[in-house]
Amino acid sequence: MQNILEAKDLKKVFYKNRVPFEAxxxxxFHIGKGECLGLAGESGCGKSTIAKIITRLIMPEEGSVRLDGKVQMVFQTPQDSFDPRRTLGDGIMEGMRNQGMGKKQAKERACEMLDLVELDRKFFYRYPHEASGGECQRAAIARALAVEPQLLICDEATSALDVTVQAQIAALLKRLQKEGGMSLLLISHDLALVQYLCSRVLIMHQGRIIEEGTPDEVIQDPREPYTRLLVESVL
Amino acid sequence: MAGRKRKAGRAAGYKLLIFGILTLCVILIAVFAPYLTPYDPYAQDLSNALQPPGPDHLLGTDRYGRDMLSRVIMGSRTTIFSALLLVAIITLAGGAVGIVCGYYGGKLDSFLMRVSDVFLAFPGMVFAIAAASVLNRGVLNAVIALACISWPRYARITRSQVLAVKDAPYIMAARLSGSGTWKIIRKHIIPNIAGQVIVTAVLDIGTMIMEISGLSFLGLGAAPPTAEWGSMMSNGRSMLQTAPWVILSPGCAIFLTVMVFNLTGDTVRDFLDPRYRGKRRRE
Incomplete structure (x- = not known):
């Protein structure tokens, strides 16, 4: 299987009051084409930092990322991931417009994307505060998919939603990943979600990957004591 | 609760309308000043000097026989225009510095913020007086002097607002979708911070009118014979006992104008208050 992403020896240090902290x-790790990789671990273990390094929102101190194609991201807080002063439609169109697509064409495609994520087309004209968390998250997925990325990163994309909406979004992601054939990096502390969506999972603890395997292996027979703790605390 | 909120939002709307109209009137008087003056504000008529207010001269005349009403109307132009110019300059300059500092951070930010600390450490009016006396006399130089000491406050406000929004997920999303720095600043950052900065600017117009008049009163602003409220008051101060209208008419003009601008600023702030915003858009 061809790899869409290869990350090598990533290192990122943050300074808090001049005290270094190795996030x-x-x-x-690598992600194969069409693969859905889970990245699990407690808060503060460096999951989101990895997402930001891959998307080049921050630069690592050491290491390299090789990425084949475009990457897009869905954020944890749905309402904050759209500009409060612009409509959801504007947000969805921004990436396409930046790629040089005409306004009319971009709007047409944005509406198709809304259909794809099962959101009514009237949300094109809504502002973020006029939509619920789940609706914003669907729009955020539409925005990410509109530019046809080869890799989609979901950074705790369902954690801010309530349980029924979480299930809907998870089902949507599963469907899209199956249909679209893109790769997915699912960052989550929710092992059940990881098990539902992913074929392989990495467990992170204090900035390192401590365990790797299929979700069933990891959950049923954890090798590391920390993984056992994580599994027990969630399930 | 929701009803009360909506009512408050609507009341803010009405207030904004009323004060907006008053502000517009003041600005229109300033714009059309040359057409509104009953007499030539600069024509001297020594035989008519120091006339008390009467049917011929509604606000009396000064010691050179110039019509006070005409001079007050004409003076509105100098005072209000220079105050608006001043506020525009400091909002743009301070805003630009604040955006650069907030968005890029790092050494440039530290340097510019230390510079603004230095300016903030000076007693404002004293610095303005010193700057204005080094520069030549004139309203424009008074504006420059006041701009020098007033921009750091705007830089600070803008910087803190930029810091509050620049790490928001929607900014990251915009960067991910390929928008460049300039586009992000123009389309996402400025619209989201403009409200707070505009409110500060509108609230400051009144203060700036007072400061410009203050400098002119001290003889550091408008040069005679330019009609300017501060220098007109200064001219009349020796005659407060004998001809109070010479000092009272420009004084009242300053008082009323500053009050109108301050009340407008307060209403704009109420109006832009986020607690009313969501409701209003849906109505």
Whole structure:
């Protein structure tokens, strides 16, 4: 299987009051084409930092990322991931417009994307505060998919939603990933969600990957004591 | 609760309308000043000097026999225009510095903020007096002097607002969708911070009118014979006992104008208050 992403020895240090804190400490992994990889671990273990390094929102101190194609991201807080002063439609169109697409064409495609994520087309004209969390998250997925990325990163994309909406979004992601054939990096502390969507999972603890395997393996037979703790605390 | 909120939002709307109209009137008087003056504000008529207010001269005349009403109307132009110019300059300059500092951070930010600290450490009016006396006399130079000491406050406000929004997920999303720095600043950051900065600017217009008049009163602003409220008051101060209208008419003009601008600023702030915003858009 061809790899869409290869990350090698990523290292990122943050300074809090001049005290260094190694958020990501020598992490290497790859994502295959069409694969859905889970990245699990407690808050503050460096999951989101990895997402930001891959999307080049921050630069790592050491290591390299090789990425084949475009990457898009769905954020944790749905309402904050759209500009409060612009409509959801504007947000969805922004990426396409930046790629040089005409306004009419971009709007047409934005509406198709709304259909794809099962959101009514009237949301094109809504502002973020006029839509619920689940609706915003669907729009955020539409925005990410509109530019046809080869890799989609979901950074705790369902954690801010209530349980029924979480299930809907998870089903939507599963469907889209199956149909679209793109790769998915699912960052979550929710092992049940990881098990539902992913074929392989990495467990992170204190900036390092401590365990890797299929979700069933990891959940049923954890090798590391920390993984056992994580599994027990969630399930 | 919701009803009360909506009512408050609507009341803010009415208030904004009323004060907006008053502000517009004041600005229109300033714009059309040359057409509104009953007499030539600069024509001297020594035989008519120091006339008390009467049917011929509604606000009396000064010691050179110039019609006070005409001079007050004409003076509105100098005072209000220079105050608006001043506020525009400091909002743009301070805003630009604040955006650069907030968005880029790093050494440039530290440097510019230390510079603004230096300016903030000076007693404002004293610095303005010093700057205005080094520069030549004139309204424009008074504006420059006041701009020098007033921009840091705007830089600070803008910077803090930029810091509050620049790490929001929607900014990251915009960057991910390929928007460049300039586009992000123009389309996402400025619209989201403009409200707060505009409110500060509108609230400051009144203060700036007072400061410009203050400098002119001290003889550091408008040069004679330019009609300017501050210098007109200064001219009349020796005659407060004998011809109070010479000092009272420009004084009242300053008082009323500053009050109108301050009340407008307060209403704009109420109007832009986020607690009313959501409701209003849906109505």
């Amino acid at each position: 990501v400490d020598g992490v290497s």
